[in-house]
Amino acid sequence: MTRPILETDGLTKRFGSLVANDKLSVTVEEDTIHGVMGPNGSGKSTFFNTVTGFYRPDGGTVRFDGEDVTGWKPDEIARRGLARTFQIPSPFEDLTVKENMLAVFTGGIRSGVRISEEKRARADELLELLEIDHVADQEAGGVSGGQEKLLELGRILMLEPACVMLDEPTAGVNPSLRNRLLDHLETLNDRGTTFVIIEHDMRVIADVCDRVTVFNQGQVLVEGDFESVTSDERVRDAYLGGAAEHDASLETLIGEGSNASTPEGTGDADTGATAAAGATPDAGTEPTPSAGGGAVPADGAGEAAGSAAAASTASALSGIGAEPDGEPWLVGEDLVSGYGNHRVVDGVSMESRDGVTCVFGPNGSGKSTLLKTLAGVVPAWEGRVTHRGVDVTHNRPAENVHRGITMLPQDGGIFGDLTVRENLLLGGYTVDDGAVREERFDEVLSSFPELEGKLDERGRSLSGGQQMMLSYGRAMMTGAEVYLLDEPSSGLAPSLIDQVFEMTRRLVESGAQVVLIEQNVREALRIADYVYILAQGQLQFEGTPDDLTDEDDLVELYLGLD
Amino acid sequence: MRSSFLSDACCREAPAVALGGVSGAPAGPADALGGLAALAGTFDALGTHAVLGLSLPSPTIFAQYFVFAVLLGGIYGLVALGLTMIFGVMDVINFAHGALMVVAMYAVLVFSDATGLSPFFAIPFAVVLLFVLGVVVYRSTIAPIIDAPQENQLIVTFGVLLILVSGVEMVFGSDPQQLGLDLGSLNIAGVFVPQGQLYALVIALVALAGTWLFLQRTMLGRAIRGTADNRDGAQYVGIDVPRIDALTFGIGAALAGLAGGVIPLFQSFTPALGDQYLINAFVVVVLGGLGSFPGAFVGGLIIGFIQVFGSAYLGGSTYQIVIFMAFILVLLVKPEGLLGGSADE
Numbered sequence: 001m002t003r004p005i006l007e008t009d010g011l012t013k014r015f016g017s018l019v020a021n022d023k024l025s026v027t028v029e030e031d032t033i034h035g036v037m038g039p040n041g042s043g044k045s046t047f048f049n050t051v052t053g054f055y056r057p058d059g060g061t062v063r064f065d066g067e068d069v070t071g072w073k074p075d076e077i078a079r080r081g082l083a084r085t086f087q088i089p090s091p092f093e094d095l096t097v098k099e100n101m102l103a104v105f106t107g108g109i110r111s112g113v114r115i116s117e118e119k120r121a122r123a124d125e126l127l128e129l130l131e132i133d134h135v136a137d138q139e140a141g142g143v144s145g146g147q148e149k150l151l152e153l154g155r156i157l158m159l160e161p162a163c164v165m166l167d168e169p170t171a172g173v174n175p176s177l178r179n180r181l182l183d184h185l186e187t188l189n190d191r192g193t194t195f196v197i198i199e200h201d202m203r204v205i206a207d208v209c210d211r212v213t214v215f216n217q218g219q220v221l222v223e224g225d226f227e228s229v230t231s232d233e234r235v236r237d238a239y240l241g242g243a244a245e246h247d248a249s250l251e252t253l254i255g256e257g258s259n260a261s262t263p264e265g266t267g268d269a270d271t272g273a274t275a276a277a278g279a280t281p282d283a284g285t286e287p288t289p290s291a292g293g294g295a296v297p298a299d300g301a302g303e304a305a306g307s308a309a310a311a312s313t314a315s316a317l318s319g320i321g322a323e324p325d326g327e328p329w330l331v332g333e334d335l336v337s338g339y340g341n342h343r344v345v346d347g348v349s350m351e352s353r354d355g356v357t358c359v360f361g362p363n364g365s366g367k368s369t370l371l372k373t374l375a376g377v378v379p380a381w382e383g384r385v386t387h388r389g390v391d392v393t394h395n396r397p398a399e400n401v402h403r404g405i406t407m408l409p410q411d412g413g414i415f416g417d418l419t420v421r422e423n424l425l426l427g428g429y430t431v432d433d434g435a436v437r438e439e440r441f442d443e444v445l446s447s448f449p450e451l452e453g454k455l456d457e458r459g460r461s462l463s464g465g466q467q468m469m470l471s472y473g474r475a476m477m478t479g480a481e482v483y484l485l486d487e488p489s490s491g492l493a494p495s496l497i498d499q500v501f502e503m504t505r506r507l508v509e510s511g512a513q514v515v516l517i518e519q520n521v522r523e524a525l526r527i528a529d530y531v532y533i534l535a536q537g538q539l540q541f542e543g544t545p546d547d548l549t550d551e552d553d554l555v556e557l558y559l560g561l562d
Numbered sequence: 563m564r565s566s567f568l569s570d571a572c573c574r575e576a577p578a579v580a581l582g583g584v585s586g587a588p589a590g591p592a593d594a595l596g597g598l599a600a601l602a603g604t605f606d607a608l609g610t611h612a613v614l615g616l617s618l619p620s621p622t623i624f625a626q627y628f629v630f631a632v633l634l635g636g637i638y639g640l641v642a643l644g645l646t647m648i649f650g651v652m653d654v655i656n657f658a659h660g661a662l663m664v665v666a667m668y669a670v671l672v673f674s675d676a677t678g679l680s681p682f683f684a685i686p687f688a689v690v691l692l693f694v695l696g697v698v699v700y701r702s703t704i705a706p707i708i709d710a711p712q713e714n715q716l717i718v719t720f721g722v723l724l725i726l727v728s729g730v731e732m733v734f735g736s737d738p739q740q741l742g743l744d745l746g747s748l749n750i751a752g753v754f755v756p757q758g759q760l761y762a763l764v765i766a767l768v769a770l771a772g773t774w775l776f777l778q779r780t781m782l783g784r785a786i787r788g789t790a791d792n793r794d795g796a797q798y799v800g801i802d803v804p805r806i807d808a809l810t811f812g813i814g815a816a817l818a819g820l821a822g823g824v825i826p827l828f829q830s831f832t833p834a835l836g837d838q839y840l841i842n843a844f845v846v847v848v849l850g851g852l853g854s855f856p857g858a859f860v861g862g863l864i865i866g867f868i869q870v871f872g873s874a875y876l877g878g879s880t881y882q883i884v885i886f887m888a889f890i891l892v893l894l895v896k897p898e899g900l901l902g903g904s905a906d907e
Binding site for chain 1: 781784785787788790792794795796797798799800801802803804
């Protein structure tokens, strides 16, 4: 029971300057279900890929079942007994479910020539076990998303692996099917199969995992059972955003890891960081007390500096003539949307309010999809969206921009091949009056003086921080009254986060309502006026930041616990 | 080889006939490429009074080839312009481009015959007609599947090609047609410059400059470039992407109309001529860089030079091999094309 079946020692994988896996040492005991969790980009999928031979490690070893399998090819590792699934199932769509099972190459070239009775029997047994035998003769391309996941698992089990690595097995699977899947996992586990699963749904981790390893920034943050892991302060920091600069003890604990790897991950953003800090010295000079649970809504740092600028910018930037009136301008009711046959947003009602409306939630909870549904990028399957009382459910994003609703996509969405000037001018594409456009152009430049010297450079040549400024500036050129911001701080050096919030406040001060998605919950709570928390595509909480004083509640809501 | 050109040296319509003989296809369509090469051979022969053999050419002959190469390259650049624009903005490989050119050629013919006016008046007519046709083709066939995999659009445009070319063939037959226009040639210090092609080159350059100015200086042009750059980003600033797509396809088709409209100035044409131009236009676009406007002209000139000098100094159709070797070489060394992707640096 205590024999380790899979061990990695100092496993390292780099992509250029990004260290995706930084000396990971993980031990999986035989006959356990081992959970791997960690925030977005913490290196979980890379770990799977490196262990199972899809990536060549840059350092360290992988031992499986007492044998060193470092550098083996994926198929060799799979036949050795270490199998895996992928986040997105990829069955042979034109074959039937059963044929998919039989198509698994179980060993030796002969298995490809004649299918043994034994293999057929095993396929039938597995189909029955996974309760997908009723669709055995249907084409795999036609089964539901959940059945696809089960088929993926079944195909892997055809190899009779000793250990199976599952990459988000329950993502996009409805709750009843999820429970079935988990039952199957436990049954198979009882029969002696070891599982390693990447999972975002904390209920799954809590239900089935014997042991949990938490990754952060490519390193192992904590390892232990679920209770001890989720109550660990470092895990909370990893998920809710570190408040390291305010807490010396935390800094010493995780400071090394985060400081070492973040700037590398964001590439040239750090050069922008220093430049940006020079340009706006007001940002971050006033440390805001947010280390504890007490969220300070809105009126904190940077406001004094921001409001002076805002007083002058308000005139041209709020081109629609917006003035806060206490009414929600953009309202979504019972929205359901998703991709293909995956329901991502499952009946969410939310509205934009005066100030900053924050949407929090773990990775995969449907935040971005919700925002895109509001903006008209992803069509709503059910429910409706209204803007100032007018139904805009079926509007395209461009039509919404005309109405005064714009969105900043996660990558900023700037035009990389166009110059900064052209980017900004295109921001005013919907503005017919050239004079207004000129005026706004000047206002934006005075808000972001750093861009002024770069007007004739291409968008892609800017640093990460400058690109983000350009993205904000371009959005301001549209003269929107509702801004939908999809994680503007993602991919930026931590030192720039203050600046992102500063710019977000500035939008508010120009009279706009802002909906903000943010991973760094603790930081974002500083500027939030209203909070929605999503998990599994459903609303878990809505209210003012004051209602969130107990951080334990926040953790539970955020991690999607009941 | 040279002698087969010589026999037709006296008549302007030589290319079609000469090529038909060379390729061995009875009553086959005029090969535009071979046709121009033959034209080059023709003037070579005139200039040197039929010097046979492999003696080095005189400066005059060389200048003559050079002029032909530039003229031919300009036409290729013009043909490639619309193709590269549609690809750059919409990621659609428009197989119907050559067919649109064919429609324009016959539109010029019909317009000239009907009105009795100079074909130069017919060219703007063809451009406008093709713009409308382009928008109609886009809205009816490509818009519904713009988000489908790229090969779907490729197949659809191929279908459009078949419909258009077959339609033209049903109405006008597959015999070569010509405008019966005798523009003659300029003789500059012993170098002949055929006026039909010269006008075509001038029109091509004006089209390039006009399109470039439109794209660089107008808000609509910027919106097209922005859409080409980042389709998602474009919608967030209020650009109606489907409308920009329709406009782009219309402009691309109008440029095909311009290219098709100028070709009758110097060449007889058949419904199959579009395909022959299209194949080289694809090479031009890839050589120059997909989506790159200057690249289209650089690529066009490269192909023009290879073709004219290749057919003059290498035997038979060897130049075709050289063209595709250059093509493969560029794909190996700089797959994004000579002027493509330079923005990354």
